[in-house]
Amino acid sequence: MADKEGFMYFDCQGTKTDNAVRDIPVHQKLIDYGVIDWIKSGEKMLEGKDISQKYDRLSVKLGLPRENRKGEPLSFYSLRHSFATGLTNNNVSGLLIEDLMGHAHEGIKRVYIDQAGLIKLNDAVQKLSYDYD
Template identity: 30%
Template sequence: MALKQYLIEFNHYIRFIDPKASLTVVSYNNDIQHYINYLEEQGMNDIESITYHDISGYITALNDTYEFASIQHKIVSIRQFHQFLVRSGKATHDPTQYMSLKRQGKRLPHVASDHALQTLFKMDIATGKDILDYAVLILLYRCGLRVSECVNLTFAQVYKQEKWLRIVGKGDKERMIPISDDALNALYRYIDTVRPHWVVQASEFIFIGKKGTQLTRQYVHNMIKLRCKELGIFEPISAHTLRHSFATGILEAGVDLRIIQELLGHSDIATTQIYTHVKNKTMKREYTKYLTGGFSNKGGNNDEEI
């Protein structure tokens, strides 16, 4: 059987037999397609002939063009693929059995500087596209949304009077998120003044472009890059950076970690705890700045005030 036929059967399995979220299905498919292309380029077409060393060669080839997190994701996809083949009787051995997924230390999420955020949200708003882009940006930042959660937001998920959003996240899990006044105002400015002029046919999705089609994740990614370039923001800013900045900001404001976990839609508290490292890193930087600032006491007047 051709390797691509195995991919078709794997796709059927994760869509209908053991259903995964739609984005997970797409992600697995892209990863395995890339993997199979590599195998075919190496002249490997027999699933039984694939060894641990073949997969290691593939992973090594990825190191030149992919970040560690992306490579790790591909390893997970490949492992799922080979485990399916063994379970379904299409292969007799799993060459990924001894592959390690251990991280070489956790990379701290990048948080936007205050200056970058202030510059971004002072963007000129003169056109319909400006109103749309601003609404997307402030929703990502104020609510800590993933890009997919933002572009897939529907009218039924917005509780305007109560100032809540019902978000459908990874694995179709739902969570409730409060929405700030400025984000709600920006959202309804777009809904009331721009969207009616762009509607071609009825759509449940809030965010549509000038042609009436639903906004895509790629649009958001490209828009943020262009806006930062226009505004002279040279530090790396992405949709995920805004989400990270939201999480770090509310942590520093004293919000409990469990609440942040719920707001972000993390299934494991360990994922949320990475933000405590960001907070500690900031604290250490500020403390180091204090230590190099001399010994003058500019805080209180005397010890009794402490």
């Protein structure tokens, strides 16, 4: 967790591939729900193979929604799908989605396009809206 250019973001290091090393801005809703305060309290959420169980405990503790609008249960991994779908539904470019998801640019894009800056990534993330309140 870090703060740069006035934005809170997750500094993803030590992931599966070089492409997965990236900064992911924190959505304001996570700050409002207290996720950042919880992480800063010293809890270790993003370590180990039991991340789904840790997510489940955190979501209960913070009162996060347990299912989506369709009534399907939410899990840690389902958030990745919801994130990508939400970005797409909010007209975020495929390139920004690739950067946020940690995917490599394909073909000629790999040669000519660098990862987007944190300001553009933050603008994309903040477009997501959740109507659970």
